[in-house]
Each structure stands twice: as C-alpha cells, then as structure tokens.
Amino acid sequence: PSPFGGGSRVRGTSSHAAAASAATSAAAAAEVGAIPNAKLAQPSAATLAERALLGSDASLAVHAGERLGRRIATDAITTPVVNTSAYWFSSSQELIDFKEGRHASFEYGRYGNPTTEALEKKMSALEKAESTVFVASGMYASVAMLSTLVPAGGHIVTTTDLYRKTRIYMETELPKRGITMTVIRPADMDALQDALDNNNVSLFFTETPTNPFLRCIDIELVSNMCHNKGALLCIDSTFASPINQKALTLGADIVVHSATKYIAGHNDVIGGCISGRGELVSKVRIYHHVVGGVLNPNASYLILRGMKTLHLRVQCQNNTALRMAQFLEEHPKIARVYYPGLPSHPEHHIAKSQMTGFGGVVSFEVDGDFDSTRRFIDSVKIPYHAPSFGGCESIIDQPAIMSYWDSKEQRDIYGIKDNLIRFSIGVEDFGDLKNDIVQALDKI
Ligand SMILES: O=C(O)CSc1nc(-c2cccc(Cl)c2)no1
Numbered sequence: 001p002s003p004f005g006g007g008s009r010v011r012g013t014s015s016h017a018a019a020a021s022a023a024t025s026a027a028a029a030a031e032v033g034a035i036p037n038a039k040l041a042q043p044s045a046a047t048l049a050e051r052a053l054l055g056s057d058a059s060l061a062v063h064a065g066e067r068l069g070r071r072i073a074t075d076a077i078t079t080p081v082v083n084t085s086a087y088w089f090s091s092s093q094e095l096i097d098f099k100e101g102r103h104a105s106f107e108y109g110r111y112g113n114p115t116t117e118a119l120e121k122k123m124s125a126l127e128k129a130e131s132t133v134f135v136a137s138g139m140y141a142s143v144a145m146l147s148t149l150v151p152a153g154g155h156i157v158t159t160t161d162l163y164r165k166t167r168i169y170m171e172t173e174l175p176k177r178g179i180t181m182t183v184i185r186p187a188d189m190d191a192l193q194d195a196l197d198n199n200n201v202s203l204f205f206t207e208t209p210t211n212p213f214l215r216c217i218d219i220e221l222v223s224n225m226c227h228n229k230g231a232l233l234c235i236d237s238t239f240a241s242p243i244n245q246k247a248l249t250l251g252a253d254i255v256v257h258s259a260t261k262y263i264a265g266h267n268d269v270i271g272g273c274i275s276g277r278g279e280l281v282s283k284v285r286i287y288h289h290v291v292g293g294v295l296n297p298n299a300s301y302l303i304l305r306g307m308k309t310l311h312l313r314v315q316c317q318n319n320t321a322l323r324m325a326q327f328l329e330e331h332p333k334i335a336r337v338y339y340p341g342l343p344s345h346p347e348h349h350i351a352k353s354q355m356t357g358f359g360g361v362v363s364f365e366v367d368g369d370f371d372s373t374r375r376f377i378d379s380v381k382i383p384y385h386a387p388s389f390g391g392c393e394s395i396i397d398q399p400a401i402m403s404y405w406d407s408k409e410q411r412d413i414y415g416i417k418d419n420l421i422r423f424s425i426g427v428e429d430f431g432d433l434k435n436d437i438v439q440a441l442d443k444i
C-alpha cells in the first residue's frame, strides 16, 4: 500500500513520517468513516497511542488527531489543508482493496478528506466518542442526525427552549416524513415520562444548556428514562462545548455541536459535527456522503486551528461570564439573570453535577421596556451587536429583534420578552467589559 496511507500522497516526505503513516494506514482503513461500508472497528493503533499519551483536555485539544498517526504524512507540525475533490488509485487492485475495506482512502471529496478526518479525531477524543463526522453547519448536523436516526412515521420529544431555526426545521420538515413530536418544558420530567409511556419515541433531542434561557437537562436521568423505553438521546451541546460537558459519558447516544461557536471560537467559520457510537455515527456519515453537506477542508483547518486553544478560551469565558452574571444580578437596572453558574438558576444543581464550567453566555432582562433595552444595546461599545456566540469577540443581541422580529406570537409563546438580552462573553478583560456595561446601563 502507499507509504502515505492511500490517496493523499505527499512528495518529499521523511522516512519517519512515511513509516508512521504506513503503520496506521491499514488500521485507519478499518476506522469507521474512511470507508462507509467498513465493519465497525476498534480504534486504530495511532488512536490508542494518542489516548495513552494525551491524558487531559488541554493536551487533547492541541494534539489529538494530529500528533500520532495523522494520515497526511509530512514533516509539518500543522495539519496540511488537502484541497482535492477526488483521490486516485495506483491500480484496479488498490481500488478493489478500497471498496472492500483493506485500503484507506476517500475516493471522492464528498466522502471525506484527510484534513477533516484529523478534525473529526480531535473532536472524538474530546467528546470521548467512538466516531465524529464534521459537516457544513450546526443546523446541517441536526438535520443529518434527525434524518438518519428518526424513521418515517416516528415520534420525537424535544423542548420548548431551543434554537429557533432547529424548532422551525422540526415543525416544518419532519411532518413531511410523517414524524410527530411532543414538546416539553425543559424541567418537566413527568411530561417526558408521559411522552415515553404513550408514544413509540425514537429520540429525545434537546439542547443543554438551551438557547436562550440556558436551561439545563439532567443528561444521566433522561438517558436512563429514554433507554428504558428504547429511545435514543441526542444532546445539542453547543452552549457547553466539549470542555464543559461530555454528554456521551453521561449517557447520551449522540452529541451535536455548532462548531461555528466555541469549537472554532473566532467568529470566522461555520461548521457542525455529530459524535457518538460508531454504529450510529456511521449511519449519519453514510447519509452525509449521499446528501453532501460537506465541510470545506479550508474550513476544517480553521476549526482545527481554533481548537488548539479551546480549553484556554472556554476557561477564560467561564470565569468572566460567572463574574459578569454575579455583577449583573446585583445591578439595580437588571431585572433577572439567567446563568447556570448562579445559585438562583432553576437548574444550578444539575449544571453543577454535569458541567465543569457554565459557559460564556449570560442571558438577562433589563429593568425596562423595548426601547430602553434597545438604547442599552446601542450604547455598549465593546460587544458586537450581532448574531452568534462563543467566539473571542464578545457579542450581544436582543432576541426579540435578532431571532423573533417576524413573530410577536412566537415571542409570547416562548417567553422572548422585549427586554431580554443575550450576552456572549468573549476573551476580553472582565473589567473592560464591566465598565462598558455600566456606562451603557447608565444611559437607560
Ligand atoms: O437566530 C439566528 O438564526 C441566529 S441569531 C442567534 N444568536 C444567538 C445567540 C445566542 C447566545 C448569545 C448571543 Cl449574543 C446570540 N442565537 O441565535
């Protein structure tokens, strides 16, 4: 087999790198994802070696998927961007070996890419997942998961507090496949049990923490409730990031992320990922290979590069957000603060039990009306008035305008008050952000 493990042949590679790559190419071929019809395999020798070497999230964020056994064999420290739409084979026999799972490659760009594969391995290491597939956006990740794991005519459960576009997709597209849905309030475990008892539930899909009220669901509890009834549990863990929460270790079957947010972390790329057991992720990957919401390898590189500092950024954002939440909760012009790290949060006890940090987003209600809230937003100087969250630059928005301007009815149904603010804390200095918020509050 090629010394470079299949299609990504790099000229001028050192013998060391070639030997490392050759040692992993056969094992890598069996890793789910390289060949969609491969039997579910044990982790490759390289993956096992990495796990033995890299114990902490900090080391995994920097090196997992890249330090040992990266399929792209060069002497470069960084993972090269493999810009190709197709992969070549040296002989018909090599192509047959690929088709039958003995030779690792990707055949065509929609079926995979070595740069993206390194990223997938890094995420699998951080989420303690058997497999991860990276895709074009967080929304596509949710769509691919729902399209694959919920059968036509199936029934799902989800929660009232949810990213609005995810809700819109489930309300408008799933019924076209005869799929029905029960919507429960995040803390209403009786409603979840009732839904599981009275429906053949395929999947419970929820965010935790949720957008925008940062409600928290007890992952271990709901996974047991679902599994007792043969239902799968998928957690959208975007607001937590894999640093603060490892949902698979708590019983979730699948985790999805908008990599656009904390994972890439620089407000410069859109992506998504699905992580979990190989048997489940392989089904999503096969769907993805057909439908083709492909993550461009240049985007993969930006996300890989962002993940190098994921642990540092998230820890900083956790700390600053907690200090900001505590400050806001004491301010006379703030009516209410929603932050899982505050004892006043309805699920603070759940967040403490399943999260190591509470994230960088603080939602709060200004003690005022629509116009005074607008004046506050328009008076802040450091946070960008923009959508999205989780990046280095602080972002602030008023969901009543940003996400729900088109529907007063929806705002009323989901409790999106005119004075609600979402504040995504970046990695700026807390003092600078606090002073900026103070001067803006002084103006209302
Ligand atoms: O609604 C959209 O399609 C994108 S706009 C959107 N912004 C946020 C959001 C979430 C947390 C904090 C902040 Cl500042 C913003 N969530 O969706």
Ligand SMILES: Cc1ncc(COP(=O)(O)O)c(C=O)c1O
Residues within 6 Å of the ligand: 137, 138, 139, 140, 163, 166, 207, 211, 236, 238, 239, 257, 258, 259, 260, 270, 271, 272, 388
């Ligand atoms: C919780 C959550 N999941 C998914 C998404 C969608 O991700 P993307 O914008 O990468 O499609 C968002 C977007 O804000 C989100 O807040």
